[in-house]
Amino acid sequence: MKLLVKNVLPINGDGKTLCDVAVTNGIITAIGRAPEGFAPDDTVEGGGRLCMPALVNAHTHMYMSVLRGAADDLPFMQWLFEGVMPREDKMDVGQAYWGSLLSCVEMIRRGCCTFNDMHLFPGAAARAAQDIGMRAVVNRAVTGPDGGERRINEMLGEINEFKGCRNVYFMIAPHAIYTCSQEYLTKLADIAEELALPVHIHLSESVAEMNDCLRDHGCTPVEYLVKMGFFKNKTLAAHCVQLTETDILLLAEHGVSVAANPKSNLKLGNGIAPVYQLDKAGVNVCIGTDSAASNNSLNMFSEMNYTALLHKGTNGDPTVIPARKAFEMATVNGAKALCIDKLGRLEPGWKADLVLLDTDVPQMMPLRDLYAAVVYSCDGSETDTVIIDGRPVYLHKEFTTIDTEELYYNIRKIAEVI
Ligand code: NI
Numbered sequence: 230m231k232l233l234v235k236n237v238l239p240i241n242g243d244g245k246t247l248c249d250v251a252v253t254n255g256i257i258t259a260i261g262r263a264p265e266g267f268a269p270d271d272t273v274e275g276g277g278r279l280c281m282p283a284l285v286n287a288h289t290h291m292y293m294s295v296l297r298g299a300a301d302d303l304p305f306m307q308w309l310f311e312g313v314m315p316r317e318d319k320m321d322v323g324q325a326y327w328g329s330l331l332s333c334v335e336m337i338r339r340g341c342c343t344f345n346d347m348h349l350f351p352g353a354a355a356r357a358a359q360d361i362g363m364r365a366v367v368n369r370a371v372t373g374p375d376g377g378e379r380r381i382n383e384m385l386g387e388i389n390e391f392k393g394c395r396n397v398y399f400m401i402a403p404h405a406i407y408t409c410s411q412e413y414l415t416k417l418a419d420i421a422e423e424l425a426l427p428v429h430i431h432l433s434e435s436v437a438e439m440n441d442c443l444r445d446h447g448c449t450p451v452e453y454l455v456k457m458g459f460f461k462n463k464t465l466a467a468h469c470v471q472l473t474e475t476d477i478l479l480l481a482e483h484g485v486s487v488a489a490n491p492k493s494n495l496k497l498g499n500g501i502a503p504v505y506q507l508d509k510a511g512v513n514v515c516i517g518t519d520s521a522a523s524n525n526s527l528n529m530f531s532e533m534n535y536t537a538l539l540h541k542g543t544n545g546d547p548t549v550i551p552a553r554k555a556f557e558m559a560t561v562n563g564a565k566a567l568c569i570d571k572l573g574r575l576e577p578g579w580k581a582d583l584v585l586l587d588t589d590v591p592q593m594m595p596l597r598d599l600y601a602a603v604v605y606s607c608d609g610s611e612t613d614t615v616i617i618d619g620r621p622v623y624l625h626k627e628f629t630t631i632d633t634e635e636l637y638y639n640i641r642k643i644a645e646v647i
Pocket of ligand 1 (some may be wrong): 288289290429467519522
């Protein structure tokens, strides 16, 4: 399958010269001019739009979009244990499918092609991603020891079910240190090692988690995991808001990636992750939205913008986290954290997950630094076309793979019962 994207401004180009992007079997083969004799099966007219690699949402909970607006302005533990969990208990896999598909639609319309979903219905998220044509990393959030064995068996069943599906990847995901015993965490790290899968965990998200860990284990959550040898696998830690200076050094030393979730952390009053300090220490920092139940949107443009601005403000220094750095956190760093090879750059040999942005809009005029335009001026509504794995999934603001009317009908129905 060959695709030619014509007349675009590559984000890593000079900002003036229009290029064509040639794609063969989901891989970028040329930027500039198509190779001699390149006969595309399909052509997308770029019309002078800006072309960038698609955004990577490194931490989310897909089906929870049906809980959007159900529990706002509550303290974190009350939000989780009273607002979210009782509603989740009522949900079935069919409802989770529609919730996941809603998340896919929202993300694609805002230039994001890959998500990392952690929660109860990974099969629903994988199915939704397959139907719409999105790249999915799915992981069942497991807790234990109570019911832990059953959850591990279900998790292994799901991995077997979707193993071999194109663009579906897996991680092993103990939910958090406060919902898993030490023995259970160790067991999951061993399973990840055996299956050669990376690990995804919520870590140091709130003051309560930090204080409880200091009380129960005499050390910080990061130190607790280091002591039990948990970081022997490639690990992605979500949040990492409450960190000591030693924690930052330990995360760097153990090669742990961190998914910052600026808007969710702010909305839940959990604070601001020390992204600048993590990055400076050599930690691979990427960005996630967390769920629409805590955010309440899944807009990676907005998260990128917050990431760049928050740390200038909190560090009192406008030179920290420049636009280009925030963009890398939202693209190539996310792919690295998810262990997806050659994703997140606009270069030959890299995966063809491409986003075309309108430039005929006031916030993009005049167009100077393209990274600054994307990070500081765009809100994601500029997204015109999205190509995933070399396939146009969203073409001139219309989905080519699914019926959004059917989706919205089902979401309204679900909202009536949950
Ligand atoms: Ni989360």
